[in-house]
Amino acid sequence: MRYISTRGSAPDLSFEEAMLTGLARDGGLYVPAQIPTLDADTIRAMGGQSYEEIAFTVMRPFIGDTFTDAEFRDLIAKAYAGFGHPSRAPLVELAPNHFLLELFHGPTLAFKDFAMQLIGQMFQLALGRKGERVTIVGATSGDTGSAAIEAFKGLENVDVVILYPHGRVSDVQRRQMTTPSEANVHALALDGDFDDCQARLKDMFNDFEFRDGVRLAGVNSINWGRVLAQVVYYFSSAVSLGAPDRAVSFTVPTGNFGDIFAGYIAKRMGLPIDRLVVATNQNDILHRCLSGQGYHKSGVHPSISPSMDIQVSSNFERALFDAYDRDGGAVKQLMDELAQGGFDVSQGAAEVLAEHYGSGRASEEETSQTITDTLAQTGHLVCPHAAVGVKVAGEQRDPATPMITLATAHPAKFPDAVEAATGIRPPLPARMADLFERDERLTRVPNDLEALKTHIKGLIAQ
Numbered sequence: 001m002r003y004i005s006t007r008g009s010a011p012d013l014s015f016e017e018a019m020l021t022g023l024a025r026d027g028g029l030y031v032p033a034q035i036p037t038l039d040a041d042t043i044r045a046m047g048g049q050s051y052e053e054i055a056f057t058v059m060r061p062f063i064g065d066t067f068t069d070a071e072f073r074d075l076i077a078k079a080y081a082g083f084g085h086p087s088r089a090p091l092v093e094l095a096p097n098h099f100l101l102e103l104f105h106g107p108t109l110a111f112k113d114f115a116m117q118l119i120g121q122m123f124q125l126a127l128g129r130k131g132e133r134v135t136i137v138g139a140t141s142g143d144t145g146s147a148a149i150e151a152f153k154g155l156e157n158v159d160v161v162i163l164y165p166h167g168r169v170s171d172v173q174r175r176q177m178t179t180p181s182e183a184n185v186h187a188l189a190l191d192g193d194f195d196d197c198q199a200r201l202k203d204m205f206n207d208f209e210f211r212d213g214v215r216l217a218g219v220n221s222i223n224w225g226r227v228l229a230q231v232v233y234y235f236s237s238a239v240s241l242g243a244p245d246r247a248v249s250f251t252v253p254t255g256n257f258g259d260i261f262a263g264y265i266a267k268r269m270g271l272p273i274d275r276l277v278v279a280t281n282q283n284d285i286l287h288r289c290l291s292g293q294g295y296h297k298s299g300v301h302p303s304i305s306p307s308m309d310i311q312v313s314s315n316f317e318r319a320l321f322d323a324y325d326r327d328g329g330a331v332k333q334l335m336d337e338l339a340q341g342g343f344d345v346s347q348g349a350a351e352v353l354a355e356h357y358g359s360g361r362a363s364e365e366e367t368s369q370t371i372t373d374t375l376a377q378t379g380h381l382v383c384p385h386a387a388v389g390v391k392v393a394g395e396q397r398d399p400a401t402p403m404i405t406l407a408t409a410h411p412a413k414f415p416d417a418v419e420a421a422t423g424i425r426p427p428l429p430a431r432m433a434d435l436f437e438r439d440e441r442l443t444r445v446p447n448d449l450e451a452l453k454t455h456i457k458g459l460i461a462q
């Protein structure tokens with residue numbers, strides 16, 4: 001299996017190389033040269049399998065000879081052993097034919113743990129046997145950073161530096177990033193929004209002297225391994241509702257487009273998915289684009305679902321690559337236009353996108369009201385990101401087809417929004433009960449590439 005860049009001019013790589021490289025050297029994102037398919041019998045057999053077995057079957061065709069089967073099974077087992085639910089990603093029924101896929105039973109209480117725990121294992125084995133050390137720099141709106149720090153803290157072959165937007169993540173998210181005491185992890189509070197953090201990260205990847213000097217690696221969904229690990233729960237949930245003999249739909253609270261793109265990959269692999277619905281908060285650039293209004297930036301507005309406060313949605317580039325018939329030159333042109341403010345999507349590409357993705361948005365009031373109504377009607381407390389999904393799914397679902405809405409974070413990560421909507425302040429699990437008593441360690445940094453590079457070089461020299 002080879003991986004190619006969405007901008008068409010970087011060298012193609014193996015899975016291991018793509019995983020350790022992060023951003024392609026032409027600024028693009030790596031995608032598989034071909035998408036493998038699974039036949040109906042293989043998918044049907046998943047009905048009786050554990051999450052770990054399904055994970056092996058789904059991901060194995062993508063990893064080539066990077067790991068032996070025995071190694072890969074072992075990495076998967078270790079990655080999910082610490083999850084707080086035996087089925088890892090349980091489904092609960094909200095209403096007839098509307099289900100919530102709970103993706104928050106991992107160590108940091110968000111769906112990012114599904115990929116990050118596995119990537120941590122894969123990096124450790126791959127780097128250990130090469131005898132190499134890397135510097136992981138990550139950009140986060142709150143959840144990727146905490147999941148990355150949890151997965152990599154204390155590991156020998158990595159330094160981890162996380163950029164988060166100062167004042168724009170929840171207190172729980174911030175403390176998950178700033179309280180670990182391991183010397184190899186560093187939380188940097190950047191003066192800007194998530195888009196600034198992600199832009200500076202990509203600037204660092206595009207500065208080859210810095211990139212090669214610090215051996216830069218990435219664990220954002222820039223990294224194909226992140227997307228791949230997220231494909232698994234589309235299969236595990238769909239088969240539990242009758243796939244491949246019954247089609248299902250998914251609604252996905254969306255920001256950086258990695259999670260819903262994983263759903264698209266599941267569909268391309270043969271999972272019968274009827275609709276894939278993008279649910280955005282008031283930062284609705286994806287919904288506007290998928291509704292035919294082009295992709296035009298209009299500024300990030302802080303919301304009660306802060307992890308989705310994103311305008312430059314990194315993985316949309318992967319969707320565009322397929323929509324433009326894998327024409328890397330066309331994608332590069334669009335990304336150059338985006339740097340100037342935005343772009344329009346050609347009619348042909350818009351038709352391809354419409355074939356795969358629906359979309360909707362939830363305002364702040366609608367999000368809050370959905371948290372209130374979901375508790376009253378179903379007894380379930382949902383986080384504001386899941387609430388965005390539930391609201392959009394409610395509008396868009398076909399009652400005859402099961403709709404699975406992804407619950408991407410635990411409500412206790414966003415207690416203020418949940419309490420404001422329901423009067424209930426959801427408690428953190430016992431293992432994190434002292435989170436607010438732990439000492440914090442963070443550095444305020446300016447939104448300035450040179451200052452960041454100097455700071456990071458200083459950190460890893462220590």
Ligand SMILES: Cc1ncc(COP(=O)(O)O)c(C=O)c1O
Binds near residue numbers: 142143221256308386
């Ligand atoms: C809780 C939560 N929900 C949803 C999302 C959106 O996921 P994605 O960026 O993969 O679209 C994120 C992060 O982006 C998140 O942290």
Ligand SMILES: N[C@@H](CCOP(=O)(O)O)C(=O)O
Binds near residue numbers: 219308314
């Ligand atoms: N919501 C994310 C934003 C980064 O997304 P990623 O999937 O590219 O890591 C976060 O919580 O940081």
